[in-house]
Amino acid sequence: MHEETTPNHLVIFMPSGRRGRIASGTLVLDAARQLGVEIESICGGRLTCNKCRIRVEEGQFAKHGITSAQSHLTPASDEEIRLLEKLESPDCRLSCNAKIVDDALIFVPEESRAHKQVVRKAATDRIIDLFPTVRQIFVEVDNAELGEHRGDWGRLQDALAAKWNLHNLTIDLPVLRELQANLRKGKWSVTVTLWQEREVIDVQPGYQEGVYGLAVDIGSTTIAGFLCDLRTGEILATESMMNPQVTYGEDLMSRISFAMMHNDGLEKMHTAVIEALNRLAASTARAAGIRQRQIQEAVIVGNTTMTHIFLGINPIELGGAPFALANRDSMNVKARALGLRLHRSANIHVLPAEAGHVGADNVAALIAEEPYNQEAVTLLVDVGTNAEIVLGNKAWMLSASSPTGPAFEGAQIRFGMRAAPGAIERVRIDPETLAARFRVIGEDSWSDAWQIGPQFPVEAQPQHLAAGICGSGIIEVVAEMFLAGILLPDGRFNPTLHHERIRWDERRGEYIVATAEQTTTGSPIVVTQEDVRNIQLAKAALYAGTKLLMNEAKLTHVDRIVLAGAFGSYIDPKYAMILGLIHDCDLAQVTAVGNAAGDGARIALLNKHKREEAQRISEWVRYVETAVHPDFQQEFVGAIHLPHATDPFPHLNGLLPDPMPNLELNGNGRRKRRRRRNKKITTKEEK
C-alpha cells in the first residue's frame, strides 16, 4: 500500500449535506465541484464577481463529527478582506480564494448557490429552480504569440477547457467574426456567453455581467411577453399586445383559410407576428433598462397554428383532418433566421406540441401546473381563442381542444378590449335596480364610489375611467345579467323588460354597463345581444370539449379544476360555473391561475430541465379528437343555455338565487319560464 503524501480533510457543505474527504490545499470552490455542490462563480477566481461567498460554521462541528475548532481555511488575503468588507459580508469567505487546510463545515448561502430558486408570481406561488441555458463565464486567454498557431478560437477553447472544463464547443459565426477584436480590447480577458454549455454566443471584452431572456406566449388574439433576468429569475418587464394577425382573421380557422387563399398569406402573417415580437422585445427591454440586443434567448409557446406561422411553416394542414403537424417536437432556431432582433446570436426555443390542435401553449401550462405529478384528477382548461383542455393525474392524461373563438379575449365583443388600464374586469348588477357597478384595471375603488364631475377635486376623481371590457369582465357581466333576469336562459334579452339600462334596437337589446360619464369616450359601454351570443357559443364549445373528454375517461366529475387564460385578470370561478364554462365542481377546488402558458414559457426559459420534461410530457399525454367527434354537436347545443341545461350542477346550489329570479327547472331538466315580479321593473306576461 502506498502512503498518502497529502493529508485529507473531512468537508461538509450545507445545506445540501454533501460530504467527502478533500486533499489539503484544495480551493473551496474546487472542493465544492468535487462533491457536486454548485457554487456560483463567473470570474473563475479573479476576485471580481464576488458570487462565491461561503461561510465556515464554527459552532456545529461536533455533531457532524468534525472536532477541530479553528483554521479550517487559509487566511484571507488583504484583497479578499477588503472585498468582503465592501460587500458587508465580513463573516464570509470567497470560495475561489480560500483553501481547505483542515476539516470544515461550510455553509453556502442562497445567493451563492449556482442554481437558485425564484418564487413564481402567480396565484399558486410556485417555486422555479433556476437552470438557465445561457450563462456567462470570465476567462483569461493565452496571448497570441509568434510561433504558436492555434488561432484565437483555438486559444479560447483551450482556456475554456483548462479553466472551466468545457469541451467540444462551437462558436457562432458572428461571434467568431469579432473574436479577435474583443480579445485584444479585453487584453486577453473576456466574458464568454455560453448556450446549452455547447455554443459560444458572445465574447465580450473584460468582465461583464448580464444575461436576459424573453418568454412569449403567442395567442391567437393576445401576445404576452415576460423579460427575465436569467441570473436571478426575476421578471424585469411584462407586456401584452394584440396579435396583429387578427387583421387576417379572428380565429385559427380564418387564419388558416387566409394562408390557403393567398399566395403571400403565410408570409404576411409570419411577418406580422415577427414584427410584433420585435416591438415586444424593444418595449420590454426599454422598460427593464437594457438593450434589446442583450436578450440572449427566447422561449416561444402558442397554439400549433401560431407556432407554425411563427416558424414560417404553412398551417394549412392544421385546417383539416388529420390535422398533421409539420413538427411536434421542440425546436431551437437562431433568432436571426426568423428576423427577430434580439442578441445577434440568440437562440429561440419553441416548446413541443401534443397534437394538431394542442400546442406548445398547453404543454407550457402543463409544466407550470404539473397535474401529471398529482393524485387528484385535474381538469386544466386554458381559455383562449382556441381552448385547450387536459384531464388526468399522475397515471394518465388526456387532452383535447375546442375552437371557442376569440370572445373570451374580448374580440367579437362590441366593447371588448385586452386587460389594460381602464378595462372593466369585475361587474355586479343589482337585481333590484338592474344598475351595474364595476371595477376597472388600474383603479382600486368600485365605480359606485367614483367621484366624477366638476363638483369633485381632480385628485379625488378616478385615474382611469372605463374604456372597455376585458375577458374576465365579459364573463362576469353576462353571468350577472343572467342572475338579474336581464337575460333569459336561452341567452335572449328578456323582451318583457323595459328599463333605462336596457336599450332596444328592433328586437335586439343591449345593456348599459357603464354610463356615459363613467367612460373615457363619454358614450356608454354596453353589452349587446350579439356579445351574449358570442359568449354562449364560446362557452358551449368549451363545455362540449370538456364533456367529451370526461366521457372518454368515463368520469362524471373531477377533483380539481384549474382555469387558465391569457385574457387579463383571473376569472372568478363562481361566474365561470354559473355561465357553464366549466363542469360542476366544489368551488374550493377551482382555481384560476391566469396565463399559465406564459408562466410555463417563463419556467422553460429559466430551467432547462423543464424543457426536457415538456418534451416527455408532450409525448405522454394522449390527445382525443373531440371537434370531429359525432357527439360534439349534440353536446354543443346542450351547452348553449345559461347555465347548462341538461347536466346536473349540484354545486350551483347557493350560487343561483333560489328560486331563480325568473326561471325554474321543470321535471325533465328543461327550464320553464317563471313569472317574476319586481317593483321597479315593468314586466309583461309572455303570450
Added chain:
Amino acid sequence: MHEETTPNHLVIFMPSGRRGRIASGTLVLDAARQLGVEIESICGGRLTCNKCRIRVEEGQFAKHGITSAQSHLTPASDEEIRLLEKLESPDCRLSCNAKIVDDALIFVPEESRAHKQVVRKAATDRIIDLFPTVRQIFVEVDNAELGEHRGDWGRLQDALAAKWNLHNLTIDLPVLRELQANLRKGKWSVTVTLWQEREVIDVQPGYQEGVYGLAVDIGSTTIAGFLCDLRTGEILATESMMNPQVTYGEDLMSRISFAMMHNDGLEKMHTAVIEALNRLAASTARAAGIRQRQIQEAVIVGNTTMTHIFLGINPIELGGAPFALANRDSMNVKARALGLRLHRSANIHVLPAEAGHVGADNVAALIAEEPYNQEAVTLLVDVGTNAEIVLGNKAWMLSASSPTGPAFEGAQIRFGMRAAPGAIERVRIDPETLAARFRVIGEDSWSDAWQIGPQFPVEAQPQHLAAGICGSGIIEVVAEMFLAGILLPDGRFNPTLHHERIRWDERRGEYIVATAEQTTTGSPIVVTQEDVRNIQLAKAALYAGTKLLMNEAKLTHVDRIVLAGAFGSYIDPKYAMILGLIHDCDLAQVTAVGNAAGDGARIALLNKHKREEAQRISEWVRYVETAVHPDFQQEFVGAIHLPHATDPFPHLNGLLPDPMPNLELNGNGRRKRRRRRNKKITTKEEK
C-alpha cells in the same frame, strides 16, 4: 441448447472476400450490410434506382468451400427481369429483391459498390475514394392519420430510423417549411438528401436523383472552381476567373491594408468574393446543365486572408506579428449565412489552415499530394501570389510561406492574363535569330506553323491568336530570354543588343514575343523590363523561403520537388530551375501538378475522411516563420540573379548552353560577362 429454426447459408462477397453465415430468406442487400459490404442503394428496395446489381458467381464455388451449384437466390420476379433486361444486365440480380436461399458467392461490380473510386484528372492520376458527405435516400413514410400525432417530421424520422437505421437527425428549417407539401406531393414517398448522416437538407417528392458539389480554390488573384457529381466523382464543369478583390489590392498585404484603412473595406472585399462565387456557381451549373440551386455542398480552400475575408472575418491580425488566425480549424457554415446562392440548405466546408500565413489551400495541396505518406523528402511548392512551401516526409514536415506577389499569376505583367484560350503558355526563342515561337491555350500548333493572312483559307488559320501571357508562359519566356542572351544575369536587358525584336524606351528594353499579326489586338505582345523585374522579385522571395526552410531542416538537397500552382498550365520544371524558382534537384524527380489546392478541395468534397485527414495534418505540420527570419533579406538578394548566383546547381549542367552564350561564372561564384558574337546581332563591347 436451443435448436436453430432458420437454416444458415455461407455467403461470400467478392471482391472484398467478406464472408459469414446468413439466415435463409435474408435479402442480399441486408446480408451485405450484415457482413459490412456496402452496396449502393438509393431507393431502398423499391426497384427504381437499379443501383444494387450483383452477380452470383456460378463457377467458382468449390474453391471457396461452397458446394451447391444452383438456386442460391430466390428467383427473379417479372418486374426484376424486365428491369435487368432494360439495363442490359441479364446475368445480374438486384440485391434489394433477391433473397438468399442457399450458400452463395456474390460479386459486387464496381458500379454497385457504395464507395466508388474515381481517377483524378491530374498529372499524377491519383485515385479518389468516393465518400461524399451528401447522399440521397428514398423512403416511404407513414401517411398522416387521425389519432396519430407524431407530426410529419416525426413520421419521416421514424421511417428513416426503421428503413435506413438513421437516428438523431436534424432538419434544416427551410426544409421543414416545405416538408408537408413535399410529402403529399410525393404521396408519402420522398427522396431525402442527408448531410454528414445527421442533417436533412432536402426532401423532394417521389424518387429523385442528383447530388452535386462545388470545390473552390480562392486565390489572391485567381479563383478556380470545379463542379462535381457527388455520385460519380466526375468533374462536370471547371471554371476559373479573376478574384475581383484585386481592385482593392494586388497582394495579401494590400488587401489587409485596405481592410485596415477603410471601415467598409472588409465588407467590400467579402461581398466581392461572394458575388464572384455566385457567378462561378451559376456558370459551372449552366455548363453542367444543372441548376445552381442543385449544388448541395461546397468546399472552400484559399490562403488565410482569403478564407478570413470569405467568412467575413477581418484579416487585419494577419497583417502583422504574431499573425494570429481567428480560427485555424475547419469550419462548416450554411451557404445562405454568407449570401451564397447554392441549394438553400447547402453547407460550406472550409478546410483548416496551418498557421497565420499557411492556409487551407496548402492543406488541400497536402491532402492531394500526401507527401506525409512518403519516405522521400519532398519539397512541395505551391506558387501563387503568396507561395506556400512544405518540406518533409512521413516522419516530419515543415511549412513556410513567401509573399511572392502576383507576377506568376500574370498580374503585374504588362500582357499577363489568366490561363484561358489565347494565353501564351509555351515559348521558345532561337538564340541565333532571337525570334520567338510560342503556343497558345486552345491551339495545338506552334505559332511558327500558323497560317495567317488573306492568302490562307479561313479554316486553315488558327482559331485563337495570342491574347496575352499566362503564368507558365511568363516563366518560360523570361528563362528563354536569359538563355538567348537577351537578359543579363542581373535581369537587365542586354544594353549591347540592337535587334528588331527588342524595343528601347530610354534605357528600358522590351522584347516582342508575338508580332502584331499574331495577336488578337493587332499590336505586338511584349515582355518589359518591369515584367522581368517582377518575376525576379517573385522567384527570389520563393527561393529564399525554400532555402530558409531547408536550413531549418538542415538539408542541402531534397529527393523530390512538386511544383503546384493555380496559374494555368503546368510549369515546365526545366524552366523553373533555370529561372531559379526551385532548388537544384534531379529533373526526373520534379513534377508539376497544376492546381493541387483545387485538387485537394475536390478530394475533400468527394471524401469526408480526407477532411479528417486534413484536420490532423494541419495540426501536425510545423510552421516556420521565414518572412521575419533575420536571414530572409540576405537569401532574397542572393536569389535575384538568373539563375541563382550563389548556390550550386549541378543539375543545371546540360540545361544551360556551355559556355553560356554571354556569361560565365567567375571563381567566387559571381558571374562575369562574356563577350558574345553573333552574325545577325550587332553587339557592342561594354565599357
